[in-house]
Amino acid sequence: MARGETSLRISAIVMLVLTACLVAFDTQTKVIILNLEKKATYKDMKALQMLVYVTSAAAAYNLLQLCKHTTVSCTEKIKKGSSNNIYMAWICFLLDQVAVYVTFGTNCAALEGSMLAVTGSEALQWLKVCNKFTRFCDQIGAAVLCGYAASILMALISTISAYKLMRMYSPQRFLTLKIR
Amino acid sequence: MARGETSLRISAIVMLVLTACLVAFDTQTKVIILNLEKKATYKDMKALQMLVYVTSAAAAYNLLQLCKHTTVSCTEKIKKGSSNNIYMAWICFLLDQVAVYVTFGTNCAALEGSMLAVTGSEALQWLKVCNKFTRFCDQIGAAVLCGYAASILMALISTISAYKLMRMYSPQRFLTLKIR
Structure with missing residues:
Protein backbone atom coordinates (compact mmCIF):
# COMPACT_ATOMS: atom_id res chain seq x y z
CA MET A 1 0.00 0.00 0.00
CA ALA A 2 2.91 2.36 0.79
CA ARG A 3 4.16 1.90 -2.77
CA GLY A 4 0.65 2.57 -4.14
CA GLU A 5 0.41 5.78 -2.10
CA THR A 6 3.85 6.92 -3.25
CA SER A 7 3.00 6.43 -6.93
CA LEU A 8 -0.37 8.18 -6.44
CA ARG A 9 1.37 11.14 -4.80
CA ILE A 10 3.96 11.35 -7.61
CA SER A 11 1.21 11.24 -10.28
CA ALA A 12 -0.75 13.92 -8.37
CA ILE A 13 2.35 16.17 -8.20
CA VAL A 14 2.94 15.75 -11.96
CA MET A 15 -0.70 16.65 -12.72
CA LEU A 16 -0.70 19.63 -10.33
CA VAL A 17 2.54 21.05 -11.76
CA LEU A 18 1.20 20.50 -15.29
CA THR A 19 -2.01 22.40 -14.38
CA ALA A 20 -0.08 25.32 -12.86
CA CYS A 21 2.31 25.53 -15.85
CA LEU A 22 -0.43 25.25 -18.49
CA VAL A 23 -2.30 28.17 -16.87
CA ALA A 24 0.69 30.33 -15.89
CA PHE A 25 2.49 30.16 -19.26
CA ASP A 26 -0.66 30.61 -21.36
CA THR A 27 -0.67 33.90 -23.28
CA GLN A 28 -2.15 35.03 -26.58
CA THR A 29 -1.93 38.46 -28.24
CA LYS A 30 -4.55 39.66 -30.73
CA VAL A 31 -4.93 42.87 -32.69
CA ILE A 32 -8.33 44.32 -31.79
CA ILE A 33 -8.53 47.52 -33.90
CA LEU A 48 -7.22 31.36 -12.85
CA GLN A 49 -4.76 33.20 -10.62
CA MET A 50 -6.09 31.26 -7.63
CA LEU A 51 -5.77 28.02 -9.62
CA GLN A 65 4.38 14.32 2.37
CA LEU A 66 6.41 12.22 -0.08
CA CYS A 67 9.70 13.25 1.60
CA LYS A 68 8.24 12.48 5.04
CA HIS A 69 7.03 9.14 3.68
CA THR A 70 10.40 8.03 2.36
CA THR A 71 12.34 9.05 5.49
CA VAL A 72 9.99 7.68 8.17
CA SER A 73 7.08 5.61 6.91
CA CYS A 74 3.80 6.74 8.41
CA THR A 75 2.57 3.14 8.69
CA GLU A 76 5.58 1.98 10.71
CA LYS A 77 5.00 4.79 13.15
CA ILE A 78 1.35 3.90 13.70
CA LYS A 79 2.12 0.21 14.16
CA LYS A 80 3.98 1.02 17.36
CA GLY A 81 0.59 2.11 18.64
CA SER A 82 1.50 5.08 20.82
CA SER A 83 -1.18 7.74 20.98
CA ASN A 84 1.23 10.35 19.53
CA ASN A 85 1.35 8.37 16.30
CA ILE A 86 -2.41 8.25 16.11
CA TYR A 87 -2.42 12.06 16.40
CA MET A 88 0.11 12.12 13.54
CA ALA A 89 -2.17 9.94 11.41
CA TRP A 90 -5.12 12.22 12.22
CA ILE A 91 -3.09 15.26 11.14
CA CYS A 92 -2.07 13.48 7.88
CA PHE A 93 -5.71 12.60 7.22
CA LEU A 94 -7.04 16.11 7.93
CA LEU A 95 -4.32 17.82 5.85
CA ASP A 96 -5.00 15.46 2.92
CA GLN A 97 -8.72 16.25 3.20
CA VAL A 98 -8.15 20.02 3.24
CA ALA A 99 -5.75 19.75 0.27
CA VAL A 100 -8.18 17.80 -1.89
CA TYR A 101 -11.19 20.02 -1.11
CA VAL A 102 -9.27 23.27 -1.73
CA THR A 103 -7.79 21.98 -5.02
CA PHE A 104 -11.13 20.62 -6.23
CA GLY A 105 -13.03 23.79 -5.24
CA THR A 106 -10.56 26.10 -6.99
CA ASN A 107 -10.73 23.92 -10.09
CA CYS A 108 -14.55 24.12 -10.13
CA ALA A 109 -14.37 27.92 -9.76
CA ALA A 110 -11.89 28.12 -12.66
CA LEU A 111 -14.18 25.91 -14.76
CA GLU A 112 -17.14 28.23 -14.09
CA GLY A 113 -15.09 31.31 -15.01
CA SER A 114 -13.87 29.62 -18.19
CA MET A 115 -17.37 28.48 -19.15
CA CYS A 130 -13.06 32.68 -26.36
CA PHE A 136 -5.63 30.57 -25.05
CA CYS A 137 -8.99 29.07 -24.06
CA ASP A 138 -8.10 25.59 -25.39
CA GLN A 139 -5.00 25.56 -23.20
CA ILE A 140 -7.03 26.64 -20.14
CA GLY A 141 -9.47 23.81 -20.92
CA ALA A 142 -6.59 21.30 -20.92
CA ALA A 143 -5.34 22.75 -17.61
CA VAL A 144 -8.77 22.36 -15.99
CA LEU A 145 -8.91 18.71 -17.17
CA CYS A 146 -5.46 18.08 -15.62
CA GLY A 147 -6.70 19.79 -12.45
CA TYR A 148 -9.64 17.36 -12.26
CA ALA A 149 -7.28 14.40 -12.80
CA ALA A 150 -5.14 15.72 -9.93
CA SER A 151 -8.26 16.12 -7.74
CA ILE A 152 -9.28 12.50 -8.37
CA LEU A 153 -5.76 11.28 -7.50
CA MET A 154 -5.77 13.37 -4.32
CA ALA A 155 -9.23 12.02 -3.37
CA LEU A 156 -7.78 8.49 -3.68
CA ILE A 157 -4.81 9.52 -1.51
CA SER A 158 -7.14 10.92 1.15
CA THR A 159 -9.13 7.64 1.08
CA ILE A 160 -5.86 5.77 1.73
CA SER A 161 -5.01 8.05 4.68
CA ALA A 162 -8.53 7.50 6.04
CA TYR A 163 -8.01 3.73 5.68
CA LYS A 164 -4.59 3.86 7.37
CA LEU A 165 -6.02 5.85 10.28
CA MET A 166 -9.41 4.24 10.82
CA ARG A 167 -8.46 0.58 10.62
CA MET A 168 -6.63 1.23 13.93
CA TYR A 169 -9.98 1.55 15.71
CA SER A 170 -12.09 -1.22 17.21
CA PRO A 171 -15.11 -2.20 15.07
CA GLN A 172 -17.33 -2.44 18.15
CA ARG A 173 -16.28 0.09 20.76
CA PHE A 174 -16.54 3.75 19.70
CA LEU A 175 -13.13 5.39 19.07
CA THR A 176 -11.24 2.69 20.97
CA LEU A 177 -7.84 1.74 19.59
CA LYS A 178 -7.23 -1.85 18.56
CA ILE A 179 -3.64 -2.72 17.67
CA ARG A 180 -3.91 -6.24 16.34
CA MET B 1 -22.43 7.52 16.79
CA ALA B 2 -25.64 6.60 14.95
CA ARG B 3 -27.43 9.45 16.75
CA GLY B 4 -24.62 11.83 15.79
CA GLU B 5 -24.87 10.80 12.15
CA THR B 6 -28.65 11.21 12.16
CA SER B 7 -28.45 14.73 13.57
CA LEU B 8 -25.69 15.64 11.10
CA ARG B 9 -27.81 14.38 8.20
CA ILE B 10 -30.87 16.31 9.41
CA SER B 11 -28.80 19.52 9.75
CA ALA B 12 -27.32 18.94 6.26
CA ILE B 13 -30.82 18.48 4.78
CA VAL B 14 -32.02 21.71 6.42
CA MET B 15 -29.01 23.64 5.07
CA LEU B 16 -29.35 22.14 1.57
CA VAL B 17 -33.07 22.93 1.37
CA LEU B 18 -32.38 26.45 2.67
CA THR B 19 -29.72 26.95 -0.03
CA ALA B 20 -32.02 25.70 -2.80
CA CYS B 21 -34.94 27.87 -1.59
CA LEU B 22 -32.83 31.02 -1.10
CA VAL B 23 -31.56 30.74 -4.69
CA ALA B 24 -34.74 29.53 -6.38
CA PHE B 25 -37.09 32.12 -4.82
CA ASP B 26 -34.69 35.05 -5.25
CA THR B 27 -35.99 37.66 -7.72
CA GLN B 28 -35.59 41.40 -8.07
CA THR B 29 -37.07 43.73 -10.68
CA LYS B 30 -35.46 47.05 -11.58
CA VAL B 31 -36.37 49.79 -14.03
CA ILE B 32 -33.39 50.24 -16.36
CA ILE B 33 -34.54 53.05 -18.70
CA LEU B 48 -27.00 29.15 -9.91
CA GLN B 49 -29.36 26.84 -11.81
CA MET B 50 -26.95 23.96 -11.18
CA LEU B 51 -26.78 24.93 -7.49
CA GLN B 65 -30.05 7.65 3.67
CA LEU B 66 -31.88 8.84 6.78
CA CYS B 67 -34.90 6.63 6.00
CA LYS B 68 -32.61 3.64 5.38
CA HIS B 69 -30.82 4.42 8.62
CA THR B 70 -33.93 4.44 10.78
CA THR B 71 -35.39 1.23 9.29
CA VAL B 72 -32.26 -0.94 9.23
CA SER B 73 -29.24 0.53 10.96
CA CYS B 74 -26.13 0.36 8.78
CA THR B 75 -23.90 -0.50 11.76
CA GLU B 76 -26.01 -3.49 12.82
CA LYS B 77 -25.76 -4.88 9.32
CA ILE B 78 -21.98 -4.66 9.22
CA LYS B 79 -21.59 -6.25 12.65
CA LYS B 80 -22.95 -9.49 11.27
CA GLY B 81 -19.76 -9.46 9.20
CA SER B 82 -20.99 -11.01 5.94
CA SER B 83 -19.17 -9.72 2.87
CA ASN B 84 -22.47 -8.42 1.39
CA ASN B 85 -22.71 -5.93 4.24
CA ILE B 86 -19.17 -4.76 3.65
CA TYR B 87 -20.16 -4.06 0.03
CA MET B 88 -23.13 -2.10 1.37
CA ALA B 89 -20.82 -0.03 3.59
CA TRP B 90 -18.51 0.60 0.61
CA ILE B 91 -21.49 1.80 -1.45
CA CYS B 92 -22.62 4.10 1.42
CA PHE B 93 -19.08 5.50 1.68
CA LEU B 94 -18.67 6.08 -2.07
CA LEU B 95 -22.13 7.68 -2.45
CA ASP B 96 -21.43 10.00 0.50
CA GLN B 97 -18.11 10.97 -1.08
CA VAL B 98 -19.67 11.69 -4.48
CA ALA B 99 -22.48 13.72 -2.82
CA VAL B 100 -20.09 15.92 -0.85
CA TYR B 101 -17.72 16.56 -3.79
CA VAL B 102 -20.54 17.41 -6.22
CA THR B 103 -22.24 19.75 -3.70
CA PHE B 104 -18.98 21.45 -2.76
CA GLY B 105 -17.89 21.84 -6.40
CA THR B 106 -21.20 23.34 -7.50
CA ASN B 107 -21.07 25.73 -4.57
CA CYS B 108 -17.58 26.88 -5.54
CA ALA B 109 -18.71 27.40 -9.14
CA ALA B 110 -21.69 29.46 -7.92
CA LEU B 111 -19.36 31.51 -5.70
CA GLU B 112 -17.07 32.28 -8.68
CA GLY B 113 -20.05 33.31 -10.84
CA SER B 114 -21.38 35.52 -8.03
CA MET B 115 -17.97 37.09 -7.41
CA CYS B 130 -24.67 43.63 -8.21
CA PHE B 136 -30.78 39.85 -5.10
CA CYS B 137 -27.01 39.50 -4.71
CA ASP B 138 -27.16 39.64 -0.90
CA GLN B 139 -29.62 36.74 -0.89
CA ILE B 140 -27.38 34.71 -3.26
CA GLY B 141 -24.46 35.40 -0.90
CA ALA B 142 -26.46 34.02 2.04
CA ALA B 143 -27.35 30.95 -0.06
CA VAL B 144 -23.69 30.29 -0.89
CA LEU B 145 -22.80 30.55 2.82
CA CYS B 146 -25.54 27.99 3.65
CA GLY B 147 -24.19 25.81 0.84
CA TYR B 148 -20.73 25.84 2.43
CA ALA B 149 -22.22 24.98 5.83
CA ALA B 150 -24.01 22.04 4.18
CA SER B 151 -20.75 20.96 2.49
CA ILE B 152 -18.91 20.93 5.82
CA LEU B 153 -21.70 18.88 7.42
CA MET B 154 -21.62 16.42 4.50
CA ALA B 155 -17.81 16.16 4.75
CA LEU B 156 -18.25 15.19 8.43
CA ILE B 157 -20.88 12.60 7.42
CA SER B 158 -18.52 11.11 4.83
CA THR B 159 -15.77 10.92 7.48
CA ILE B 160 -18.19 8.98 9.69
CA SER B 161 -19.01 6.55 6.84
CA ALA B 162 -15.27 6.12 6.21
CA TYR B 163 -14.79 5.38 9.92
CA LYS B 164 -17.69 2.90 9.96
CA LEU B 165 -16.29 1.08 6.95
CA MET B 166 -12.57 1.11 7.56
CA ARG B 167 -12.46 0.13 11.22
CA MET B 168 -13.67 -3.27 9.97
CA TYR B 169 -10.25 -3.91 8.44
CA SER B 170 -7.18 -5.38 10.12
CA PRO B 171 -4.52 -2.81 11.04
CA GLN B 172 -1.72 -5.14 9.88
CA ARG B 173 -2.91 -7.22 6.95
CA PHE B 174 -3.91 -5.26 3.84
CA LEU B 175 -7.69 -5.23 3.20
CA THR B 176 -8.32 -8.17 5.54
CA LEU B 177 -11.53 -8.02 7.55
CA LYS B 178 -11.34 -7.95 11.33
CA ILE B 179 -14.67 -8.71 13.00
CA ARG B 180 -13.91 -8.35 16.66
Whole structure:
Protein backbone atom coordinates (compact mmCIF):
# COMPACT_ATOMS: atom_id res chain seq x y z
CA MET A 1 0.00 0.00 0.00
CA ALA A 2 2.91 2.36 0.79
CA ARG A 3 4.16 1.90 -2.77
CA GLY A 4 0.65 2.57 -4.14
CA GLU A 5 0.41 5.78 -2.10
CA THR A 6 3.85 6.92 -3.25
CA SER A 7 3.00 6.43 -6.93
CA LEU A 8 -0.37 8.18 -6.44
CA ARG A 9 1.37 11.14 -4.80
CA ILE A 10 3.96 11.35 -7.61
CA SER A 11 1.21 11.24 -10.28
CA ALA A 12 -0.75 13.92 -8.37
CA ILE A 13 2.35 16.17 -8.20
CA VAL A 14 2.94 15.75 -11.96
CA MET A 15 -0.70 16.65 -12.72
CA LEU A 16 -0.70 19.63 -10.33
CA VAL A 17 2.54 21.05 -11.76
CA LEU A 18 1.20 20.50 -15.29
CA THR A 19 -2.01 22.40 -14.38
CA ALA A 20 -0.08 25.32 -12.86
CA CYS A 21 2.31 25.53 -15.85
CA LEU A 22 -0.43 25.25 -18.49
CA VAL A 23 -2.30 28.17 -16.87
CA ALA A 24 0.69 30.33 -15.89
CA PHE A 25 2.49 30.16 -19.26
CA ASP A 26 -0.66 30.61 -21.36
CA THR A 27 -0.67 33.90 -23.28
CA GLN A 28 -2.15 35.03 -26.58
CA THR A 29 -1.93 38.46 -28.24
CA LYS A 30 -4.55 39.66 -30.73
CA VAL A 31 -4.93 42.87 -32.69
CA ILE A 32 -8.33 44.32 -31.79
CA ILE A 33 -8.53 47.52 -33.90
CA LEU A 34 -5.63 48.81 -36.05
CA ASN A 35 -2.68 49.20 -33.66
CA LEU A 36 -4.59 48.31 -30.50
CA GLU A 37 -3.36 44.95 -29.22
CA LYS A 38 -4.80 42.92 -26.38
CA LYS A 39 -2.83 40.27 -24.53
CA ALA A 40 -4.71 37.52 -22.70
CA THR A 41 -3.01 36.06 -19.61
CA TYR A 42 -4.18 34.13 -16.57
CA LYS A 43 -4.10 37.39 -14.60
CA ASP A 44 -7.25 38.53 -16.44
CA MET A 45 -9.35 36.30 -14.19
CA LYS A 46 -9.01 35.91 -10.41
CA ALA A 47 -10.12 32.25 -10.52
CA LEU A 48 -7.22 31.36 -12.85
CA GLN A 49 -4.76 33.20 -10.62
CA MET A 50 -6.09 31.26 -7.63
CA LEU A 51 -5.77 28.02 -9.62
CA VAL A 52 -2.04 28.67 -10.23
CA TYR A 53 -1.39 29.44 -6.54
CA VAL A 54 -3.49 26.58 -5.15
CA THR A 55 -2.15 23.88 -7.49
CA SER A 56 1.44 25.02 -6.78
CA ALA A 57 0.80 24.89 -3.02
CA ALA A 58 -0.88 21.46 -3.32
CA ALA A 59 2.10 20.13 -5.34
CA ALA A 60 4.49 21.44 -2.66
CA TYR A 61 2.37 19.85 0.08
CA ASN A 62 2.35 16.45 -1.68
CA LEU A 63 6.12 16.69 -2.21
CA LEU A 64 6.60 17.30 1.53
CA GLN A 65 4.38 14.32 2.37
CA LEU A 66 6.41 12.22 -0.08
CA CYS A 67 9.70 13.25 1.60
CA LYS A 68 8.24 12.48 5.04
CA HIS A 69 7.03 9.14 3.68
CA THR A 70 10.40 8.03 2.36
CA THR A 71 12.34 9.05 5.49
CA VAL A 72 9.99 7.68 8.17
CA SER A 73 7.08 5.61 6.91
CA CYS A 74 3.80 6.74 8.41
CA THR A 75 2.57 3.14 8.69
CA GLU A 76 5.58 1.98 10.71
CA LYS A 77 5.00 4.79 13.15
CA ILE A 78 1.35 3.90 13.70
CA LYS A 79 2.12 0.21 14.16
CA LYS A 80 3.98 1.02 17.36
CA GLY A 81 0.59 2.11 18.64
CA SER A 82 1.50 5.08 20.82
CA SER A 83 -1.18 7.74 20.98
CA ASN A 84 1.23 10.35 19.53
CA ASN A 85 1.35 8.37 16.30
CA ILE A 86 -2.41 8.25 16.11
CA TYR A 87 -2.42 12.06 16.40
CA MET A 88 0.11 12.12 13.54
CA ALA A 89 -2.17 9.94 11.41
CA TRP A 90 -5.12 12.22 12.22
CA ILE A 91 -3.09 15.26 11.14
CA CYS A 92 -2.07 13.48 7.88
CA PHE A 93 -5.71 12.60 7.22
CA LEU A 94 -7.04 16.11 7.93
CA LEU A 95 -4.32 17.82 5.85
CA ASP A 96 -5.00 15.46 2.92
CA GLN A 97 -8.72 16.25 3.20
CA VAL A 98 -8.15 20.02 3.24
CA ALA A 99 -5.75 19.75 0.27
CA VAL A 100 -8.18 17.80 -1.89
CA TYR A 101 -11.19 20.02 -1.11
CA VAL A 102 -9.27 23.27 -1.73
CA THR A 103 -7.79 21.98 -5.02
CA PHE A 104 -11.13 20.62 -6.23
CA GLY A 105 -13.03 23.79 -5.24
CA THR A 106 -10.56 26.10 -6.99
CA ASN A 107 -10.73 23.92 -10.09
CA CYS A 108 -14.55 24.12 -10.13
CA ALA A 109 -14.37 27.92 -9.76
CA ALA A 110 -11.89 28.12 -12.66
CA LEU A 111 -14.18 25.91 -14.76
CA GLU A 112 -17.14 28.23 -14.09
CA GLY A 113 -15.09 31.31 -15.01
CA SER A 114 -13.87 29.62 -18.19
CA MET A 115 -17.37 28.48 -19.15
CA LEU A 116 -18.60 32.08 -18.83
CA ALA A 117 -15.73 33.17 -21.10
CA VAL A 118 -16.72 30.49 -23.63
CA THR A 119 -20.48 31.02 -23.64
CA GLY A 120 -20.84 34.61 -22.45
CA SER A 121 -24.09 35.57 -20.74
CA GLU A 122 -26.96 37.23 -22.54
CA ALA A 123 -28.86 38.04 -19.34
CA LEU A 124 -25.84 39.74 -17.77
CA GLN A 125 -24.68 41.29 -21.08
CA TRP A 126 -21.27 39.65 -20.81
CA LEU A 127 -19.62 39.02 -24.18
CA LYS A 128 -17.91 35.80 -25.21
CA VAL A 129 -14.14 36.08 -25.06
CA CYS A 130 -13.06 32.68 -26.36
CA ASN A 131 -14.12 33.31 -29.97
CA LYS A 132 -11.22 35.79 -30.12
CA PHE A 133 -8.66 34.00 -27.94
CA THR A 134 -9.29 30.41 -29.08
CA ARG A 135 -5.82 28.94 -28.49
CA PHE A 136 -5.63 30.57 -25.05
CA CYS A 137 -8.99 29.07 -24.06
CA ASP A 138 -8.10 25.59 -25.39
CA GLN A 139 -5.00 25.56 -23.20
CA ILE A 140 -7.03 26.64 -20.14
CA GLY A 141 -9.47 23.81 -20.92
CA ALA A 142 -6.59 21.30 -20.92
CA ALA A 143 -5.34 22.75 -17.61
CA VAL A 144 -8.77 22.36 -15.99
CA LEU A 145 -8.91 18.71 -17.17
CA CYS A 146 -5.46 18.08 -15.62
CA GLY A 147 -6.70 19.79 -12.45
CA TYR A 148 -9.64 17.36 -12.26
CA ALA A 149 -7.28 14.40 -12.80
CA ALA A 150 -5.14 15.72 -9.93
CA SER A 151 -8.26 16.12 -7.74
CA ILE A 152 -9.28 12.50 -8.37
CA LEU A 153 -5.76 11.28 -7.50
CA MET A 154 -5.77 13.37 -4.32
CA ALA A 155 -9.23 12.02 -3.37
CA LEU A 156 -7.78 8.49 -3.68
CA ILE A 157 -4.81 9.52 -1.51
CA SER A 158 -7.14 10.92 1.15
CA THR A 159 -9.13 7.64 1.08
CA ILE A 160 -5.86 5.77 1.73
CA SER A 161 -5.01 8.05 4.68
CA ALA A 162 -8.53 7.50 6.04
CA TYR A 163 -8.01 3.73 5.68
CA LYS A 164 -4.59 3.86 7.37
CA LEU A 165 -6.02 5.85 10.28
CA MET A 166 -9.41 4.24 10.82
CA ARG A 167 -8.46 0.58 10.62
CA MET A 168 -6.63 1.23 13.93
CA TYR A 169 -9.98 1.55 15.71
CA SER A 170 -12.09 -1.22 17.21
CA PRO A 171 -15.11 -2.20 15.07
CA GLN A 172 -17.33 -2.44 18.15
CA ARG A 173 -16.28 0.09 20.76
CA PHE A 174 -16.54 3.75 19.70
CA LEU A 175 -13.13 5.39 19.07
CA THR A 176 -11.24 2.69 20.97
CA LEU A 177 -7.84 1.74 19.59
CA LYS A 178 -7.23 -1.85 18.56
CA ILE A 179 -3.64 -2.72 17.67
CA ARG A 180 -3.91 -6.24 16.34
CA MET B 1 -22.43 7.52 16.79
CA ALA B 2 -25.64 6.60 14.95
CA ARG B 3 -27.43 9.45 16.75
CA GLY B 4 -24.62 11.83 15.79
CA GLU B 5 -24.87 10.80 12.15
CA THR B 6 -28.65 11.21 12.16
CA SER B 7 -28.45 14.73 13.57
CA LEU B 8 -25.69 15.64 11.10
CA ARG B 9 -27.81 14.38 8.20
CA ILE B 10 -30.87 16.31 9.41
CA SER B 11 -28.80 19.52 9.75
CA ALA B 12 -27.32 18.94 6.26
CA ILE B 13 -30.82 18.48 4.78
CA VAL B 14 -32.02 21.71 6.42
CA MET B 15 -29.01 23.64 5.07
CA LEU B 16 -29.35 22.14 1.57
CA VAL B 17 -33.07 22.93 1.37
CA LEU B 18 -32.38 26.45 2.67
CA THR B 19 -29.72 26.95 -0.03
CA ALA B 20 -32.02 25.70 -2.80
CA CYS B 21 -34.94 27.87 -1.59
CA LEU B 22 -32.83 31.02 -1.10
CA VAL B 23 -31.56 30.74 -4.69
CA ALA B 24 -34.74 29.53 -6.38
CA PHE B 25 -37.09 32.12 -4.82
CA ASP B 26 -34.69 35.05 -5.25
CA THR B 27 -35.99 37.66 -7.72
CA GLN B 28 -35.59 41.40 -8.07
CA THR B 29 -37.07 43.73 -10.68
CA LYS B 30 -35.46 47.05 -11.58
CA VAL B 31 -36.37 49.79 -14.03
CA ILE B 32 -33.39 50.24 -16.36
CA ILE B 33 -34.54 53.05 -18.70
CA LEU B 34 -38.05 54.58 -18.63
CA ASN B 35 -40.45 51.65 -19.15
CA LEU B 36 -37.76 49.00 -19.69
CA GLU B 37 -37.74 46.67 -16.71
CA LYS B 38 -35.26 43.91 -15.98
CA LYS B 39 -35.98 40.98 -13.68
CA ALA B 40 -33.08 39.11 -12.10
CA THR B 41 -33.64 35.42 -11.33
CA TYR B 42 -31.38 32.42 -10.70
CA LYS B 43 -31.95 31.39 -14.33
CA ASP B 44 -29.70 34.24 -15.48
CA MET B 45 -26.64 32.19 -14.53
CA LYS B 46 -26.08 28.47 -15.26
CA ALA B 47 -24.05 28.01 -12.05
CA LEU B 48 -27.00 29.15 -9.91
CA GLN B 49 -29.36 26.84 -11.81
CA MET B 50 -26.95 23.96 -11.18
CA LEU B 51 -26.78 24.93 -7.49
CA VAL B 52 -30.57 24.63 -7.14
CA TYR B 53 -30.64 21.20 -8.84
CA VAL B 54 -27.59 19.79 -7.05
CA THR B 55 -28.59 20.94 -3.54
CA SER B 56 -32.12 19.57 -4.07
CA ALA B 57 -30.70 16.22 -5.24
CA ALA B 58 -28.26 16.12 -2.31
CA ALA B 59 -31.08 16.86 0.16
CA ALA B 60 -33.15 14.03 -1.37
CA TYR B 61 -30.15 11.67 -1.17
CA ASN B 62 -29.56 12.48 2.51
CA LEU B 63 -33.27 12.00 3.22
CA LEU B 64 -33.13 8.53 1.61
CA GLN B 65 -30.05 7.65 3.67
CA LEU B 66 -31.88 8.84 6.78
CA CYS B 67 -34.90 6.63 6.00
CA LYS B 68 -32.61 3.64 5.38
CA HIS B 69 -30.82 4.42 8.62
CA THR B 70 -33.93 4.44 10.78
CA THR B 71 -35.39 1.23 9.29
CA VAL B 72 -32.26 -0.94 9.23
CA SER B 73 -29.24 0.53 10.96
CA CYS B 74 -26.13 0.36 8.78
CA THR B 75 -23.90 -0.50 11.76
CA GLU B 76 -26.01 -3.49 12.82
CA LYS B 77 -25.76 -4.88 9.32
CA ILE B 78 -21.98 -4.66 9.22
CA LYS B 79 -21.59 -6.25 12.65
CA LYS B 80 -22.95 -9.49 11.27
CA GLY B 81 -19.76 -9.46 9.20
CA SER B 82 -20.99 -11.01 5.94
CA SER B 83 -19.17 -9.72 2.87
CA ASN B 84 -22.47 -8.42 1.39
CA ASN B 85 -22.71 -5.93 4.24
CA ILE B 86 -19.17 -4.76 3.65
CA TYR B 87 -20.16 -4.06 0.03
CA MET B 88 -23.13 -2.10 1.37
CA ALA B 89 -20.82 -0.03 3.59
CA TRP B 90 -18.51 0.60 0.61
CA ILE B 91 -21.49 1.80 -1.45
CA CYS B 92 -22.62 4.10 1.42
CA PHE B 93 -19.08 5.50 1.68
CA LEU B 94 -18.67 6.08 -2.07
CA LEU B 95 -22.13 7.68 -2.45
CA ASP B 96 -21.43 10.00 0.50
CA GLN B 97 -18.11 10.97 -1.08
CA VAL B 98 -19.67 11.69 -4.48
CA ALA B 99 -22.48 13.72 -2.82
CA VAL B 100 -20.09 15.92 -0.85
CA TYR B 101 -17.72 16.56 -3.79
CA VAL B 102 -20.54 17.41 -6.22
CA THR B 103 -22.24 19.75 -3.70
CA PHE B 104 -18.98 21.45 -2.76
CA GLY B 105 -17.89 21.84 -6.40
CA THR B 106 -21.20 23.34 -7.50
CA ASN B 107 -21.07 25.73 -4.57
CA CYS B 108 -17.58 26.88 -5.54
CA ALA B 109 -18.71 27.40 -9.14
CA ALA B 110 -21.69 29.46 -7.92
CA LEU B 111 -19.36 31.51 -5.70
CA GLU B 112 -17.07 32.28 -8.68
CA GLY B 113 -20.05 33.31 -10.84
CA SER B 114 -21.38 35.52 -8.03
CA MET B 115 -17.97 37.09 -7.41
CA LEU B 116 -17.77 38.02 -11.11
CA ALA B 117 -21.23 39.60 -10.82
CA VAL B 118 -20.07 41.58 -7.77
CA THR B 119 -16.68 42.76 -9.03
CA GLY B 120 -17.10 42.61 -12.80
CA SER B 121 -13.96 42.17 -14.89
CA GLU B 122 -12.11 45.06 -16.48
CA ALA B 123 -9.90 42.81 -18.61
CA LEU B 124 -12.88 40.93 -20.07
CA GLN B 125 -15.08 44.07 -20.23
CA TRP B 126 -17.77 42.46 -18.09
CA LEU B 127 -19.83 44.99 -16.12
CA LYS B 128 -20.76 44.69 -12.45
CA VAL B 129 -24.35 43.56 -11.99
CA CYS B 130 -24.67 43.63 -8.21
CA ASN B 131 -24.59 47.43 -7.88
CA LYS B 132 -28.04 47.38 -9.55
CA PHE B 133 -29.48 44.21 -8.02
CA THR B 134 -28.13 44.57 -4.49
CA ARG B 135 -30.85 42.71 -2.59
CA PHE B 136 -30.78 39.85 -5.10
CA CYS B 137 -27.01 39.50 -4.71
CA ASP B 138 -27.16 39.64 -0.90
CA GLN B 139 -29.62 36.74 -0.89
CA ILE B 140 -27.38 34.71 -3.26
CA GLY B 141 -24.46 35.40 -0.90
CA ALA B 142 -26.46 34.02 2.04
CA ALA B 143 -27.35 30.95 -0.06
CA VAL B 144 -23.69 30.29 -0.89
CA LEU B 145 -22.80 30.55 2.82
CA CYS B 146 -25.54 27.99 3.65
CA GLY B 147 -24.19 25.81 0.84
CA TYR B 148 -20.73 25.84 2.43
CA ALA B 149 -22.22 24.98 5.83
CA ALA B 150 -24.01 22.04 4.18
CA SER B 151 -20.75 20.96 2.49
CA ILE B 152 -18.91 20.93 5.82
CA LEU B 153 -21.70 18.88 7.42
CA MET B 154 -21.62 16.42 4.50
CA ALA B 155 -17.81 16.16 4.75
CA LEU B 156 -18.25 15.19 8.43
CA ILE B 157 -20.88 12.60 7.42
CA SER B 158 -18.52 11.11 4.83
CA THR B 159 -15.77 10.92 7.48
CA ILE B 160 -18.19 8.98 9.69
CA SER B 161 -19.01 6.55 6.84
CA ALA B 162 -15.27 6.12 6.21
CA TYR B 163 -14.79 5.38 9.92
CA LYS B 164 -17.69 2.90 9.96
CA LEU B 165 -16.29 1.08 6.95
CA MET B 166 -12.57 1.11 7.56
CA ARG B 167 -12.46 0.13 11.22
CA MET B 168 -13.67 -3.27 9.97
CA TYR B 169 -10.25 -3.91 8.44
CA SER B 170 -7.18 -5.38 10.12
CA PRO B 171 -4.52 -2.81 11.04
CA GLN B 172 -1.72 -5.14 9.88
CA ARG B 173 -2.91 -7.22 6.95
CA PHE B 174 -3.91 -5.26 3.84
CA LEU B 175 -7.69 -5.23 3.20
CA THR B 176 -8.32 -8.17 5.54
CA LEU B 177 -11.53 -8.02 7.55
CA LYS B 178 -11.34 -7.95 11.33
CA ILE B 179 -14.67 -8.71 13.00
CA ARG B 180 -13.91 -8.35 16.66
